[in-house]
Amino acid sequence: MVIKVFVATSSGSTAIKKKQQEVVGFLEANKIDFQQMDIAGDEDNRKWMRENVPGEKKPQNGIPLPPQIFNEERYCGDFESFFSAKEENIIYSFLGLAPPPGTKETEKSDGTEEKSDATEEKSEGAEDKSDSKDEKSDATDEAEAHTEDKAGEGAPEEAHSDQTPSEGQQEGKEGHAATGEEEEKQREGEEKEEVEEQEES
Numbered sequence: 001m002v003i004k005v006f007v008a009t010s011s012g013s014t015a016i017k018k019k020q021q022e023v024v025g026f027l028e029a030n031k032i033d034f035q036q037m038d039i040a041g042d043e044d045n046r047k048w049m050r051e052n053v054p055g056e057k058k059p060q061n062g063i064p065l066p067p068q069i070f071n072e073e074r075y076c077g078d079f080e081s082f083f084s085a086k087e088e089n090i091i092y093s094f095l096g097l098a099p100p101p102g103t104k105e106t107e108k109s110d111g112t113e114e115k116s117d118a119t120e121e122k123s124e125g126a127e128d129k130s131d132s133k134d135e136k137s138d139a140t141d142e143a144e145a146h147t148e149d150k151a152g153e154g155a156p157e158e159a160h161s162d163q164t165p166s167e168g169q170q171e172g173k174e175g176h177a178a179t180g181e182e183e184e185k186q187r188e189g190e191e192k193e194e195v196e197e198q199e200e201s
Contacts, residue, residue: 003027003034003095004070006049010040011066019079020067026086032095039066053078071096 005027007020027034039046053064054075069076076095077085085094092099099105 001071001097003032003076003097004037004072005034006037006039006045006066006068006070008040008066009038016066023067023069023079023082026091030091032097069095 005020005023007024008016011017011020024034024036037045037049039049049066049068050064052070052073052075053068057075057078058064064078067079067082069078069082074096076082082091082094085091089104092103092105
């Protein structure tokens, strides 16, 4: 995996020279292996670069200007893309390389992993909460069932109270007893009359 930087060593444009120097200087400072491909002195390099820069990255005239950056034959971007990747600390992903340990880019990727772990922990916490809610609802169900049982236990007492004789029933018994006494009196009266009749005869 070799980074190729297409430059024009004999360019008359100071702006192009500055951009080329910035890219090359950055790669050298970060010890990123690259090949400098001169399009000014090598027609093949110029032709290859122009053919392999994607259409949407080419200017209106169809001729892309250096510096153009490739990873082997995969197009990475022009100077503007390189500059924005450098500002965002994603230069290694821009170049299609694995970031070395200790760089800001690896810290970024570690940070995203930590965030994902934290979200997983949160979701687990939510699950625990839902479990505790279920337990609470179970407990309330049990309490309701318990109160129903108590109500059921109270029912026989009411039934028992129904068995006690009502006032009306007691009155009926007393009345019945009274009629019994009258009948006895009548019988006694009749017996007396019979005795008297026998005495007279």
